[in-house]
Amino acid sequence: MAERFLVEAVNDALHVEMERDADVMVIGEDVGRAGGVFRATAGLRERFGPDRCVDMPLAEAGLLGGAVGLCMAGWRPVCEMQYDAFSYPCLDQLITHVGRYRWRTKGALSFPLVVRMPYGGGVRAPELHDDSPETYYVHTPGVKVAIPSTPGDAKGLLAAAIRDPDPVVILEPKLIYRTARGEVPEGEHVVPLGRARVAREGTDVTLVAYGAMVPVAERAADALEGEASCEILDLRTLKPLDEDALLASVRKTGRVVVVQEAPRTLGFAAEVAAVLAERAILDLHGPVLRVTGFDVPYPYWQLEDWYMPSPARVVDAVRRLLSF
Amino acid sequence: MTELAAGQPLSRVIGDETTADGDIGLADEELLALHRSLVLLRTYDERSIVYHRQGRIGTYAVYWGHEAIQAGAVHALDPEDWMFPSYRESAVGLLRGIPPATVLSWWRGHPAGWWNPADYGVASICVPIATQVPHAAGFAWGSMLRGEDRVALVFFGDGATSEGAFHEGANLAAVKRAPLVLLCNNNQWAISTPLADQTAAAALVDKAAGYGIPGARVDGTDVLAVHDAVRRAAARARAGDGPAFIEAVTYRAAPHATADDPSVYVDPVQVEEARRNECVGRFEGYLRRRGLLDDEYAQSVRDEALRAMREGITAAEAEPPADLALLFEHALVDPPSSYADDLAELRRIGDG
Numbered sequence: 001m002a003e004r005f006l007v008e009a010v011n012d013a014l015h016v017e018m019e020r021d022a023d024v025m026v027i028g029e030d031v032g033r034a035g036g037v038f039r040a041t042a043g044l045r046e047r048f049g050p051d052r053c054v055d056m057p058l059a060e061a062g063l064l065g066g067a068v069g070l071c072m073a074g075w076r077p078v079c080e081m082q083y084d085a086f087s088y089p090c091l092d093q094l095i096t097h098v099g100r101y102r103w104r105t106k107g108a109l110s111f112p113l114v115v116r117m118p119y120g121g122g123v124r125a126p127e128l129h130d131d132s133p134e135t136y137y138v139h140t141p142g143v144k145v146a147i148p149s150t151p152g153d154a155k156g157l158l159a160a161a162i163r164d165p166d167p168v169v170i171l172e173p174k175l176i177y178r179t180a181r182g183e184v185p186e187g188e189h190v191v192p193l194g195r196a197r198v199a200r201e202g203t204d205v206t207l208v209a210y211g212a213m214v215p216v217a218e219r220a221a222d223a224l225e226g227e228a229s230c231e232i233l234d235l236r237t238l239k240p241l242d243e244d245a246l247l248a249s250v251r252k253t254g255r256v257v258v259v260q261e262a263p264r265t266l267g268f269a270a271e272v273a274a275v276l277a278e279r280a281i282l283d284l285h286g287p288v289l290r291v292t293g294f295d296v297p298y299p300y301w302q303l304e305d306w307y308m309p310s311p312a313r314v315v316d317a318v319r320r321l322l323s324f
Numbered sequence: 325m326t327e328l329a330a331g332q333p334l335s336r337v338i339g340d341e342t343t344a345d346g347d348i349g350l351a352d353e354e355l356l357a358l359h360r361s362l363v364l365l366r367t368y369d370e371r372s373i374v375y376h377r378q379g380r381i382g383t384y385a386v387y388w389g390h391e392a393i394q395a396g397a398v399h400a401l402d403p404e405d406w407m408f409p410s411y412r413e414s415a416v417g418l419l420r421g422i423p424p425a426t427v428l429s430w431w432r433g434h435p436a437g438w439w440n441p442a443d444y445g446v447a448s449i450c451v452p453i454a455t456q457v458p459h460a461a462g463f464a465w466g467s468m469l470r471g472e473d474r475v476a477l478v479f480f481g482d483g484a485t486s487e488g489a490f491h492e493g494a495n496l497a498a499v500k501r502a503p504l505v506l507l508c509n510n511n512q513w514a515i516s517t518p519l520a521d522q523t524a525a526a527a528l529v530d531k532a533a534g535y536g537i538p539g540a541r542v543d544g545t546d547v548l549a550v551h552d553a554v555r556r557a558a559a560r561a562r563a564g565d566g567p568a569f570i571e572a573v574t575y576r577a578a579p580h581a582t583a584d585d586p587s588v589y590v591d592p593v594q595v596e597e598a599r600r601n602e603c604v605g606r607f608e609g610y611l612r613r614r615g616l617l618d619d620e621y622a623q624s625v626r627d628e629a630l631r632a633m634r635e636g637i638t639a640a641e642a643e644p645p646a647d648l649a650l651l652f653e654h655a656l657v658d659p660p661s662s663y664a665d666d667l668a669e670l671r672r673i674g675d676g
Contacts, residue, residue: 069462
């Protein structure tokens with residue numbers, strides 16, 4: 001075990017998986033010579049050469065479309081999108097081909113590619129470096145979506161994604177790239193997709209969160225200590241969703257607050273609420289509450305602290321729910 | 325052709341009233357094989373329009389008059405080379421052994437229309453315009469990185485050159501010196517939009533210069549001119565010299581698709597001229613002048629193609645209804661548990 005920052009764990013996973021499987025290659029903008037704008041791919045070009053850690057032309061749809069062809073030629077490309085909001089052009093290929101091509105060939109061809117990107121706000125960046133686009137990815141059939149919140153999971157989920165025979169999108173919480181620090185197993189480390197993690201045990205209310213909202217939920221739980229016992233469920237994989245873990249927690253607490261940084265309408269919290277409405281209605285003591293970003297363009301950074309879900313907003317939601 | 329954009333002259337091999345026939349060095353058997361492919365594609369297209377009118381296939385994208393581009397290209401490739409068709413080349417896989425029933429099933433909306441691209445070196449039919457260009461670029465590049473002696477060819481139309489995906493794919497292939505042949509069927513219409521509303525370039529081939537790759541501009545109704553250009557481009561790509569762009573100029577003398585009525589926008593004079601100069605007849609004239617083809621032989625080739633199509637539509641219509649499990653199967657290698665639940669629910673409720 002070593003202590004690593006979250007972004008270092010991403011880098012570690014790439015080194016380990018590229019060492020393990022010579023078909024794995026990393027492609028992206030500035031991933032080679034520069035080692036990535038967040039240094040997530042640092043050292044890969046030196047270690048594995050410019051044909052396996054490739055600086056690509058600046059074109060996100062062409063990059064992912066090229067990855068489709070690379071898969072057909074036998075590669076397992078890991079595609080870096082430089083920022084959340086710069087990934088939108090790649091949705092064209094993701095929706096029209098990545099999520100459909102296997103089905104189109106009756107399962108004859110597989111597309112074991114990974115799209116990974118830093119996502120989310122709170123980093124005092126210019127416009128369009130702050131988005132939480134997970135819904136677009138989750139809503140696309142034929143792809144899986146994972147979001148780590150700890151260094152260990154950042155490594156393990158990325159390794160699982162690289163080894164997965166299906167396309168996987170990984171969103172990495174850039175806000176905590178270099179603040180989340182924790183134990184990361186050395187060498188091969190895989191965290192299976194589709195399994196949530198109970199980040200904290202509790203009995204009164206379940207705070208459902210993922211990515212950079214897990215630490216927000218933890219701070220809210222700390223603030224509520226002595227007042228309410230909060231269980232924190234870190235979803236880790238949004239698709240496929242670990243419904244069993246969600247239902248088990250709700251059976252215990254009967255109350256749910258979902259925390260999500262993305263805009264509210266049709267965000268992932270709505271899916272969680274729908275699952276609970278369908279499958280856990282008799283376990284619930286009150287409404288499923290959402291603490292989310294707003295249905296507005298992500299603001300300039302002098303206003304962004306008002307946009308981002310805060311521990312205080314989560315505490316407020318928990319109190320409203322407890323007094324329901 | 326009249327009113328073509330100014331640019332390089334069109335390369336031609338097949339002669340006319342004023343010019344003599346050329347020769348690209350194909351043996352007689354190769355010329356006759358090329359002819360059989362042209363006739364098979366033509367027959368597929370003409371029968372498909374009939375089948376559509378009879379309600380036996382769904383909406384169908386016509387390629388009448390573009391057979392020379394398709395057959396010329398396929399015959400110029402090696403068997404291990406891959407091609408990436410758009411819907412305009414839906415039946416090009418016939419020339420690589422995909423059964424007519426399979427392609428007809430695709431147009432019937434039946435999953436029996438699926439094929440494994442690796443079995444034939446033919447990617448799935450690409451419906452969204454130009455999005456297959458990056459696939460072909462990535463495939464060519466990825467094959468090159470693996471040290472495989474394999475070229476990719478991608479078909480697309482004039483309208484596709486306006487798409488970002490064309491640009492991104494062409495640029496990627498050029499930067500990586502990927503062994504890719506970019507083959508543009510410039511039939512001068514994107515549904516109802518003429519080339520002049522598509523580009524301000526004097527000729528589409530001029531775009532090649534912007535990618536730092538060579539271009540060629542050929543008569544797309546001259547199967548030998550297409551063959552020759554593709555063969556040169558493929559040889560160049562195979563030698564490690566990177567991609568090339570070929571503009572094959574034709575005129576769309578048929579509707580975009582069975583749902584389209586082009587009489588409201590095309591020039592009937594140009595359509596008439598294009599139909600007079602259509603590619604199968606031109607090549608048959610060439611073969612006659614070389615003493616390789618007479619009426620009886622031409623009829624036997626057409627009969628053979630018609631037989632293949634009759635067998636194909638019979639086989640396609642004999643496919644049992646697709647099992648509803650195919651809604652879920654194959655979407656993912658590792659399906660979520662919801663698929664089994666959804667399937668069980670559908671089976672329980674039934675289709676009533």
